[in-house]
Amino acid sequence: MKLSRIAAAVTTAALAPAVLIASPAFAAGSDAPAAGNQPAPTTPDQPAPDQAEEDRKTILAIIAHPMASEYMKKAGQKAIADGPQAMRTFIEVDQHRIRLDDYRVAILRLTHGAGRSLTEGINDILDKGTTVEQLRHFYEVTQHELRDVDNRVEILKLLSTGGPSVKEACQKALNGSPADRVAFLKTGRFLAQASDDRVELARIDEGWDGRILSDAISKLLNGSPTPAELRHFLEVTQHELRDQDNRVAIARIIDGGGPELVKAGRAALAGTAAERAEFLKTGQHEARAKDEAAKDKQKPAPGKDDQGKGSGSGTPSAGSGSGSASGNTAVTAQGGNGAPLAATGAGDGTTLVAGGAGTALVAGAGLLLAARMRRAGAKA
Template sequence: MKFLRLSAVVATTVIAPAALLSPFATTATGAESSRPAAVSAPDVSIPLSEEADRITILRILEYPNNGRGVRDAAQRALDGTAQDMRHFLEVEQHRVRLDDYRVEASRLTESGGPDVREAALAALKANSAEAVRQFIEVGQYRARHSDYAVAVSQAISIGGPAVREAGKAALRKDTLQALREFMDNGQHAARYQDDRVRVTQIVSVGGPKVVADGRAALRTQDAYEVRRFIEVGQYKSRFLDDRARVVQISAKGGPAVRAAAKTALKTNTVKSVQHFLDVAQHDARAKDKAKEKAKPKPKTKPSKTKAKAAKKA
């Protein structure tokens, strides 16, 4: 059987085509940290037989990160003649893979992070197969590492204690895998812990409705429900607590207080209810007191003792 000696570049792309990764946030396989090694495999021999060529092409098709061009060309070769398969292995796969690389680089100029976009544009601007290949196989990973590091720093700057701790730990490891793990999973788990602490703090100073709804959110052990209470639920609950306070104050107040409370409850907005609690009730109470003081004092009849004393005098 005849054997064909292939160069390192040809052999590597036949056996292990480089992964075409998706944008900044995610990858097609979830193994973004496993950066393809630089092309450095020794020369290998591929047997010149139709069956061996078919097996090699099928192995290429098994890689999920192949671009559409490689997949389509490989399938056409399998559907064709022995010469078509040999032509694919020796010539066409390398051409269409570079086309796929260019397509991927173009996509990353739109969907990647800032550094990935800049590196992709530079590779495309160079307008050479080597520059595009270098970006896809090496450069994009370096750029993605930088983008993730920036994203982690941003999360730390606005996060709670748990988020800051987890983010700093990822930065200390300083690997693409650690940074991506924090962005994809770690920050969310840490934020849930921070949110639970925040709800507990809100409950500790809240009214009856805030306490009941906050505890209910915590019991769900659902990150969405806990976050929803912080962003929405606590305000609705506090409004109901404030309305209840207005009703209680009105029941014990004078005419002006009752009138002001009635107006606030009828308007039924957070602003009107809060204004009554902060300002209007005090103004109304002052009016009630002033009105009470302005009332004429009833004349009191002299006591019998004082009357008898006056007659004797």
């Protein structure tokens, strides 16, 4: 036998036990698992995932985010179209740069309707915010804190100027949460204001005499007005109706009035609503005073109707030299016995004195004449 064959036989004999032990038939002994409960075979290694496909899915998620701008969406779609390298560049570099710009634009838009605190915060973050994280925190957290500060300030202003219902609602909102304050400024304030407006309209109706405004207030309150309709009536409509009532009142006042009253009333009717209100408040009284003063000037002064006129039938006062006396001196004789004459008007006392003196003078002259005649008879 050749040596090669001997070596092959020895090798076969040596390997035979190992082969038998490893075979399934040999392994199936009393300690082997029962049939059907064999361990699962080892899963063969899977190939590495396709990086390009993963990048594509990542980009699609980025551009689907609510904060993604149109620019972000277009840039992501372009990167997908341009291939794996462009997608990797978009994910690692471009998306962060674009997101920084998107947050800046979104924060800048917050300035619309922003209060003082929020406005200052926006200016500060736009000047100092250099990372996406800083801008995101401001947009998602800080802006709401600053907005609540501004809401508190606005509510405090309403608290200082509002009516009873508004004040009560303001205090409740201030003691509540930020959401309560937002809800109050959005709707609660108007409901509270409507309650106060109803009270104010009832007060106006009670104190107003004009029919036009009063009728309109009654009609409004008996209906179902919205808060906006009540506010508009108080701020606009009531003043228009007041002026209509004022026009009616002025027309009644000047009807049959004096010249100055009519003149002032017509000027007010042709003027502004404020001028008509002023006429009713003070102008009508000033115009009436002028008309009264004009009437007083036209009346004759007492006792001076015939001043300066002489009497054609009375006796002229003594010493006048011309037969006339100052003032009204018309007199009539009261009997034929030489009694003093009556006088009318100014200077009555002077006339009586003059009449007495004249009578005494005549009597004295008669006595003197009689004495002379007696002396003449004696001499004869």
